[in-house]
Amino acid sequence: MRRLLTAILPMALCAQEDPSGLAEHIRRFTQVYGLVEANAAEPISAGRAFEEGAIPAMLRKLDPHSIFFNKDQFQQLREMETSTRKGFGTIVSVLPGRVIVLQTMPGSPSQRAGLSAGDEIIAVNNVALSRFDTEQMVEFLAYSRQKDALLAVRRQNFPRPLEFVLSPATLDAPTVDRAYELKPGIGYIRVASFEDKTGRDLQRAIEKLGGKQLKGLVLDLRNNPGGVFSSALEAASLFLPAGTRLTSIRGRSKKEENIDVPAENDPYTFPLAVLMNEKSASGSEVVAGALQDHKRATIVGTTSYGKGLVQSVFPISNGDGLALTTAYYYTPKGRSIQRRYEGAQIDPNLNTAKAGIEPDVVQGPEPGTRLRHFIDANGLFVAFATEWLQRNPKPQPGYRMPANTLDQFQQWLSAHQVQPTLAEWSVDRAWIANRLEQELVNLSLGVEKGDEIEAIRDPQIQAALSQIAR
Structure with a gap:
C-alpha cells in the first residue's frame, strides 16, 4: 500500500492548480483504498481492486468499447487481430437444440469428410446439441471449429447415427x-x-x-x-x-x-x-x-x-493494454x-x-406469425425437403416448385400432427410456398440460389427495388 501511495501522491501534489480537482479526487481515492485495505472484513487483492474494479468502472463511464486488458487478455487480442479464419466449410441452419446442414463448400473439410445437405448434426465431441438454446449453440459451434471435432450425424434412412472427424482448415470466406x-x-x-x-x-x-x-x-x-x-x-x-x-x-x-x-x-x-x-x-x-x-x-x-x-x-506496463475511444x-x-x-x-x-x-x-423486416415461427423453429421445411428430394428429380437452375408440392407439404404436416386452421394456412400460404421452394433450392443448388428465392418475399429488398424503378 505504501508503494502505491508514493506512486500516486506526487502526481496529486503536482496538480495544485488543476481546475478539474484531480488532486483532490486522487487524494480521496487513496484514502478510501487505505481504509478498505486496513479495515475490510476480508483481505483484498490490490490487483483485483484496480484491474477488476477501479479501472473498468472508470472506463464504463466513457463507453462500452473502452476496455482494459490484463496481460493474458491483451495477448489474446493481438492473436485475434492476426489470426486466420478457420472452419469446416459447412453452412447450417441453427435451430433450438438442432443443427441441420444446408450446404458444404467445395473442397472444404466437411465435403471431403462426406457430410451432405439435409444431415442433422446431433452431437459434437460427444456433447449433445439438444442441450443448447440458439445463442448458446452459435457460441459452442464457433468454439468447436477451432480444432479437430467428432460429429455425430443423423441421416435420413440410416438406422443409427454416423460419425465424422473433421479438421478445421483456413477458409477464404468472401465478405x-x-x-x-x-x-x-x-x-x-x-x-x-x-x-x-x-x-x-x-x-x-x-x-x-x-x-x-x-x-x-x-x-x-x-x-x-x-x-x-x-x-x-x-x-x-x-x-x-x-x-x-x-x-x-x-x-x-x-x-x-x-x-x-x-x-x-x-x-x-x-x-x-x-x-x-x-x-x-x-x-x-x-x-x-x-x-x-x-x-x-x-x-x-x-x-x-x-x-x-x-x-x-x-x-x-507489464504487458497489459487499453482499448480507448x-x-x-x-x-x-x-x-x-x-x-x-x-x-x-x-x-x-x-x-x-x-x-x-x-x-x-x-421499411421493417417480414412480420412473423405463430405458424411461421413454429414451422421454422422445428426445422419442418428442411425435414420435408430432405425427404422430398429423395423421391423426386433434383431441382435445376431456374427451378420453380410444382403447385402440388405445397399440397404434399400440407399433408406431410398433418401426418406429423401439425394441423393449422384454415385461416392460418390462408394467411401464410404464399409465404410457406416461397419458403418451401427456397429450402428445396438450398439443399440442391446451394444457399446462394436459395437467397434469390427469398428476395422475392423480402419486403426490404422489394422496397429498395421500387425506389430504383421509380
Whole structure:
C-alpha cells in the first residue's frame, strides 16, 4: 500500500492548480483504498481492486468499447487481430437444440469428410446439441471449429447415427457474399463486413453484373458490423466523384482529419439503394452516411446501430493494454452517428440526438406469425425437403416448385400432427410456398440460389427495388 501511495501522491501534489480537482479526487481515492485495505472484513487483492474494479468502472463511464486488458487478455487480442479464419466449410441452419446442414463448400473439410445437405448434426465431441438454446449453440459451434471435432450425424434412412472427424482448415470466406440480378439490368449485392479485399471484391461483383451498364443496384449492408475502415471508404468511393467528402474524424486529442474521394476517381452513376438495419454499424454506417448526405443513394430499412467511434489500442506496463475511444466519425454534413450510452459521459457538444443512420424509406423486416415461427423453429421445411428430394428429380437452375408440392407439404404436416386452421394456412400460404421452394433450392443448388428465392418475399429488398424503378 505504501508503494502505491508514493506512486500516486506526487502526481496529486503536482496538480495544485488543476481546475478539474484531480488532486483532490486522487487524494480521496487513496484514502478510501487505505481504509478498505486496513479495515475490510476480508483481505483484498490490490490487483483485483484496480484491474477488476477501479479501472473498468472508470472506463464504463466513457463507453462500452473502452476496455482494459490484463496481460493474458491483451495477448489474446493481438492473436485475434492476426489470426486466420478457420472452419469446416459447412453452412447450417441453427435451430433450438438442432443443427441441420444446408450446404458444404467445395473442397472444404466437411465435403471431403462426406457430410451432405439435409444431415442433422446431433452431437459434437460427444456433447449433445439438444442441450443448447440458439445463442448458446452459435457460441459452442464457433468454439468447436477451432480444432479437430467428432460429429455425430443423423441421416435420413440410416438406422443409427454416423460419425465424422473433421479438421478445421483456413477458409477464404468472401465478405461480398451475394451478387445476382433482381430484375434484368438491376443488381443486388450483399456485403457482410469490410475486410482488406472488400472494396475490390465489390467492384469486381458490380462488373460481373454489368458495370456501368447497370440500370440500378441494391447494396445490402444489413447486419454488417463494419471492419476495416479504409475498405469501407474504398467501397463508398465507388459511387462518388473525386474530391467528394467521405467522412471527418474529430477528437479532443486528435487534429481534425477530413477524408475525401481520391483524385481521378471514376465512379458508377447508376441509381443506388442501400439496405440498413439495427445491426448495421461502424464502417457500414460511414458508407451509408456519405451516400445519403450527397443524395447519391436512397437508404431503405430501419435505423442503424449508431457506432461512429475511433478505437485506439495502447500497450501499457507489464504487458497489459487499453482499448480507448479517441475520436468520432462524422458524415460529410457534420452528423455524428454515435449513439449515447446510458450513464456514459459523452461530450455534450456531440450531436447524437439521432443516433445511427436514419433511413429515407422506413421499411421493417417480414412480420412473423405463430405458424411461421413454429414451422421454422422445428426445422419442418428442411425435414420435408430432405425427404422430398429423395423421391423426386433434383431441382435445376431456374427451378420453380410444382403447385402440388405445397399440397404434399400440407399433408406431410398433418401426418406429423401439425394441423393449422384454415385461416392460418390462408394467411401464410404464399409465404410457406416461397419458403418451401427456397429450402428445396438450398439443399440442391446451394444457399446462394436459395437467397434469390427469398428476395422475392423480402419486403426490404422489394422496397429498395421500387425506389430504383421509380
